[in-house]
Amino acid sequence: MSSIFVNMWPESLLVIVGCVLLLFGTAKTPAARRISPILALGSLIAIFVIEMWGTRSSEVKAVTDSILVYKFQDYIKLISAGAGILLVLLAWPTNSDATGNPALQFGHEAGEFFGLMMLSIAGIFFVASANDIILLFMGIELASIPTYIMVSISRPLPVAQEAGVKYFFLGAMAAAVMLFGFSYIYGTTGQTNLDLIGKAIQLNFPGHEWQLLGVVVLLIGLGFKIAAVPLHAYAGDVYQGAATPVTAFLAFVPKTTGFVAIIKVLFYVSQVGEVHWILPDEIAKFLWVIAVLTMFVGNVLGLLQHNVKRVLAYSSIAHSGYMLVGVTALVTATGQPEVQRAALAGVLFYLASYAIMNSGAFGILMLLPSRDTHVSTFVSLSPDQPNRLTSSGTSAETFEDLAGQGRKHPGLGIAMAICCWSLTGLPLTIGFFGKFFLIKPALQAASANSEISSRMTWLVVLLVINAAISAAYYLKIIATMFLRPEPTPFAGATQPEPESNPRPWPILAGVAISVIGTLAFGVYFPWTDKLWDRTLHADIRGPQAPTTQAVVAAR
């Protein structure tokens, strides 16, 4: 029993800290509110440091038959903890009574807020280590349900409530679809353990259309988490409605959960004998179509937006599309283990790079003032909760807000330019290598045979077209900041010029880490090489899986 807690200490730590922080929420004193983020940050740093420099799982640690920890799981925990550190820093309470920060307004619920954050990240950990579809589903829900609450409590605005409710109902529906898919797999194999499912499943043989249907339905359910088209519709409203740090959280956590789950499910259901990643061509074609749609819809809708958070929301959809290109290459390159390894690594690398550069962009939005003083839009929800949003909750949101800010605050302007260029995929940033490592295996898969070859070449061509489309709106952000003058107030307008937002150190630190990371991994190749090497060796399970074998034998 003790080995569970030893091998699953990151999950355990986060769940315990999460529960403790929920209890902290009952204490309504500023001291409790101030200590909550410190606890959260400390536990994430501990996990990050130990996963980074501590002992690596060189052998499979199948703790029970429903938990399996190996390099893939370690890597996911590493990047989730790393992104979690950035996200906690962005959400750090900085008001005098610790009820919020420039963009976020959690009132008395600081403890709950950070507790939910910890539980949500623990959800990713569970998804990564689950070796059983029940635990996998629970992990997905553990990652998702706290985010519904976080969206709603992040600021006392009707738009945030609407976003939370919308997100919840659609998320619940997606969970139902997912369970429906699981039920087919369970029903046709009679197993819930992923290893045993892998042995029992007959996806590649005729007469097992029910299993295929189950996998497709499952992919659709998970597609909601990564905001894949046509399940993307919530993203714009939810991202815009939530407070900016929560939006940054939404851009990372559900996406990572979704991709980890997709990779794991596909890994197990594609098992033939001892070989993985053998899938019927229909699934590859299905993913191809979804990837193309997701890229195009995300980017084209991103072009049309006026609200920067919405732009980043649609760009987040597009980035899911890019990663789906990697997944498509993964399932297309049947019989080329090296290419498949590179494709998986490309997706994992992109998850890390997206977390780094995107958190930076959201952090900078928080540090820039909004021109809208929220007099008309911000409605106090209850009489005993006075509207404090005149002094906080003024993160920049529209292009108007950004106009001229690059000149006024050169440091923030340059930081935003770096993040946006990285998201575009310009060289010397991590975003360039992210795209690079996605394109590379897709092109290698192309040489398999001529039909697949032309299909994958087209996919890469469509990807680079999308990179060009995305350049238009990222460039618009940069151009607005540097080239447009600050809008002058209308004659006779009574509203005062927006003051500069305060620059609390935790947020600055978060932005600084993101920007330095974005540049460092793009410029200092040995680091890039190291990260790439780590993703390249992130095997989901090693050649040997002793405990599970024993479990199988015991049955």
Place this chain on the structure above:
Amino acid sequence: MPEANNYLLPMLLIVPLLGAVVGAFIHNGPHARHWALMISVITFAVSVVLGFQFYHGASLEFFPVGYEIQSLGFGLHLRLDAVSLWLAILTTFLTPLAIAFSFDSIRDREREYYAWMNALLLTMLGVFVAGDVLLFYVFFELTLVPMFFIIGIWGGPQRRYAAAKFFLFTFTGSVFTLAAAIYVGVHAGTFAIFDTIDADGHLRIGAVTFAQQNLSQTERWWVLLGFLAGFAVKVPLFPVHTWLPLAHTEAPTAGSVILAGVMLKLGTYGLFRLAVPIGLLSSAGLAFPGLVQVVGVFCVIGVIYAALVAWVQPDIKKLVAYSSVSHLGFCVLGLFALNDIGMQGSVLYMINHGLSTGAMFLVIGMIYDRYHTRDINELSGLTRRMPILGFFFVFFVMASIGLPGLNGFWSEFLTILGAFTSPYLGPAFGMFAALGIILGAVYMLHMTARVMFGPLKVPTVEAHGHASEEHAGSNVLAYERHAPPPHPGDINRWEIALLTPIALAIVVLGVKPGLVTDRMLGPIQAIRMPLINNPSPSAGNDASQKQVVARATQN
């Protein structure tokens, strides 16, 4: 093959990098200007020393061990040959002049301006010294960033539109180049352009050799299209040239000088270095004869069409911008002639066009600073008031239209001769291109006659610039607001000192083009090697071509 690294070569990149980084923190005003000028002059000195080393037989290669992504075969591999050396010298020669010219005309945000100029110098040199396809792409793409800001901040009334159009056009083209580069690099297992000999004495073939030997015809076709997409936009070739007139016209004078003088050559150099050897040639000779003719047709259309459009331009700067489109048509036509003469003429054209068009933009900038107009209808008889400027103006016009004895003659002669004698293009192409020379003389002389001669007519200039049409009232254009007050005298000593070096270079290259072309035959024939090994049936007149080259280069 080199025994040792040439440690002067990286200085070509380190000096401007230092200049840009330090320059960004220097005080505004004289310090910033002088620092930038000093840096660019030092860079020029480095390139000249490298030139001397090269002509005394030293190898110009730099290949540090350890700074690379080993799994990709991608590293910091720098290399200069006769072609890229001369283009690098052109770059370092024009940049100090452009910076020195800006002393008077840029009065706004000087520190940033000069930092961007040095960054631009760095990235352009990077393209020429790159010995690695991916490194080439990295620098090729990064040139967009400084130029985007130089046009967007210090440009004319439509600067924001021009900057965005410039960025998006070139970025869209070059993402396809990236896909093609990755395809070649991934399949070759290395991104090195050239064959190298590693420490153990084994030959490691580079991307070019690999592609020529191993790519299938279909693969080569796609790779070629990818390269063409990026480079044709940058050159720009006829149907995708529409960004150029706008960007040239809206850029500040120094920006136009660099744009026309060097940045367009990045496109032709890319065609020369990558598109032709990797995509167009295979080890069995010319892979796509039909495509050569199609490109040739577009070149000829571009030559004539742009000349006709230039003829009717009322704006001098726009006229010269269209003349660039026309001239670059010659340059690419010579390149795609794929014989020694044509390709030598093409490379010579790159240098000559950089000199004469760069000089034209400088002179036009001087006129603009005095009268704040570039409208041909508002100016007349300027030689009466400014004889020295008139002399330089007419001199550069003569160089531009190819007066024998000045540099433009040789390159036009060689490119047309190349097209005429090419087994792949033929006399028709040469004939129609020659029509472009006549048209070039027509529009240039037409403009010169009206602006420089006839009765004196100059506009009455208001004391300070005009208000912007875009944002009436509040936002006076940066360019005009800070332009020096008009001083309608002749050019001063400083300006003469800027124009004289270019004029001297034009005369030197006019009487002794062999200075540049002598050593170029080696690299050009290295690129043409597949054609030399597999002469096409109609290429019987190779011997006579060599005689002409010998004659031409003896001068």
